[in-house]
Amino acid sequence: MFAKASVGVTCWLALAAGVAAAPGSFRGAPGRDRAVALEEIQASLQEALEAVLSSEGAAKRSAHIEARVWQTFQSLPKNDVGRLAPKAVRYLVHSYFMKEHGWLIQGLDPHANQAEVSEVHEVSILQDKAPLLVESLLEARRSNHGLSLSDVVAMVGALERLIFDESLALLQASYAFNGLSAAEPIPQRSAHEVLTSYLLLFQLGSKANLTDVRLHQALKSRLSQREDWPELVDFESDTVLNFEYARAHTSNPFLEPQYSFQDLSEMVGEMAHGYGKWQNRECQEMKAELIEADADGDGRVPLSRFYLQADNAKYQFSESVQYLQEIGALDESGREKKVRIANYLQGPSNCIASSSYYSICCLSECEGLLNELEAKVQAPTAEPAQLLDLVGHISSATVDAPRELPSGLVRRLQDIADHNEGQVPLHGRLFAEWLHYAFPHECPYPKVFQEAKALTPQFWALKKMSVDAEERLEIASTATLQPENATQATPGGEAEIAWSSEELLHAHEAPARKRGSARVALRCVMQLALLLGVLRAAAGSWQTLRSMAGFGDKAAKAALPF
Known part of the structure; x- marks a missing residue:
């Protein structure tokens, strides 16, 4: 049974509470009949879920997700019934995807330190492909019921699954581009070609052409001449080797491996999950080059150094001053403008593979550090x-532990506590600012944005993001012409640091008004019944699709990647 797939769980629990509180009051039916009806709906719902989802694969994936989010869940503020309210859910889901995959999901844009932010039910892919789940989330919000840990795990799993479903369309196209049928097993050499084609389409994102075979083959041939091509091939080959190792006990070592569409879909699932961590090596290479230009070790690079990289440097940074300002990466507090390394790395210019629903960006190192505290x-x-004790014993890629934090940071942390009744909120803007100075190369400065969309690739799609070499040279020559009385920030030291005292609590919200349980129950029964019908239809459609691909009865029962 798919124990963690609690689609509509919040409604189910609200129904249970409503029945217990008002027996015999729902539409005039006896309490026992209602309980039986609800049990039947829940049993049918579980049956339909099992028909669509692999119990083994889903349970394994859910266990992995829960292991990665439970610490954050425990540290977030809860509502009156010990569950996460919408802002806390949004915070956790966004944090998970940025830390684990580097996925910036449309509708879960960075909160940009704004008081009003989007919620999970506004995620584009959920609205387009899972409207009933959106309704359940809205009902949970209206009833102030909130989400439990298992609800959140199921929500994350649902988002991963919906995003993975996009990959299946790319895999189908990859078969066609290589003149192969998804209905027939293919040898290992052909599997490598298909998976390489898939990765190229995946990297192109929404720009990928899924029908022009000649264009794809020409692109594949041209890219195979690039210096970084072997790295892509290694990533793909490692995935195949891992798959072979996992099934070594069931395969015949004397026969050439043959792979079904289901086999390749499992490999594609692994690549989709691991791609963010794999491509993050480029982010780390950029970070290393920027740190070399950070003479003061404060996480900032003079704008002139940023633009005037050596000719033999691997990366030439060309983002415009306006872009750096709008994403919060430009520090103009001192006599010389400086680029904040952590903010720059998290910026949209470093996101790739933008699809209609998400982009892959640099992994958030700061989220990992915060998780240790949580x-x-x-x-x-x-x-x-x-x-102070905990942070002093946490190391990062650029900070060794144990260490004694500078007195300036000690005072600032106490100031935050004084601002919040003696306690420091872990998920507020002020503590994020403090972490920026404690880990300047990993944690971005939490600028308060006028436009949160400025942190998304879509915002810059039609805007000028970069400047040419001549413009960079001109900007670099005037970068130090700042007022003489400008403050030179020295993060964490005895001198005064550039500090903003504005506080915003990203995961806190006022309790919502409670609604009548009978009204909640009525809406939820209708939603569960409708969801049951949709899931049964989805199960039939999925099996039909697999039959069209030529899998037969055995393949129809095969486990999905997760």
């Missing part, structure tokens, strides 16, 4: 002394 604190707030 695991130790397991509460929304902590005392300054506890955080």
Whole structure:
């Protein structure tokens, strides 16, 4: 049974609460009849879910997700019934995808330190492909019921699954581009060609042409001459080797491997999940080059150095001043403009493979550091002394531990506590600002944005993001012409640092008004019944699709990647 797939779980629990509180009141039916009817709907719902989802694959994936999110879940503020309210859910889901995959999902854009932000039900792919789930989320919001840990795990799993479904269309096209049928097993050499084609389409994102065979083959031939082509091939080959290792106990070593569409779909699932971590090596290479230009070690590069990279440098940075300003990467507090390394790396110019629903960006190192704190604190707030001790024993790629934090940062942390009744909120703007100075190369400065969309690739799709070499030279020559009395920031030291005292609590919200349980129950029964019908139809469609691909009865029962 797919234990974690709690689509509509919030409604189910709200129904249970409503029935217990008002027996015999729902549409005039006896309480026992209602309970039986609801049990039947729930049983049918589980049956339909099992028909669409692989119990083994889904349970394994859910266990992985839960292991990665439970610490954040424990540390986030809860509502009156111990569940996450919408802002906290949004915070957790966004954090998970940026930390694990580098996925920036449309509708879950960075909160940009704004008081009003989007919620999970506004995610584009959910609205387009899972409207009933959106309705359940809206109902949970209206009833102030919130989401449990298993609900959140199911939500993350649902998003991963919907995004993976996009990959299946690319895989189908990859078969066609290589003159192969998805209905027939293919040898290993052909599998490598198909998977390489898939990766090229995946990287192109929404720009990929899924019908022009000659164009694809020409592109594949041209890209195979690039220096970084072997790295792509290695990533694909490693995926095949891992798949072979996992099934070594069931395969015949004396026969050439043959792969079905289902086999390749499992490999594609692994590549989709692992691509963000694999491509993040480029982010780390850029970070290393920028750190070399950071003479003060404060996480900032003089704008002149940023633009005037050596001719033999691997990366030539060309983003415009306007772009750097709008994404919060330009520090103009001192006499010389400087580029904040962490903000630049998290910027949309470093996102690739933008589809209609998500982009792949640099992984958030700061989320990983915050997770370490969340695991130790397991509460929304902590005392300054506890955080100083914990942070002093956390190391990063550029910070060694243990260490004694500078007195300037010690004072600032106490200021944050004084601003919040003696406690430091872990998920607020001020603590994010403090973490920026504690880990300047990993944690971005939390600028308060006028336009949150400025942090998304879509915002810059039709805007000028870069400048040419001549413009860069001109900008670099005037980059130090700042007022004489400008403050020179020295993060964490004895001198005064550039600090904003504006606080925003990203995961906190006022409790919503409660609605009548009978009304909630009525809406939820209708939603569950409708969802049951949709899932049964989806199960039939999925099996029909697989039959069209030539899998037969055995393949129809095969497990999906997750």
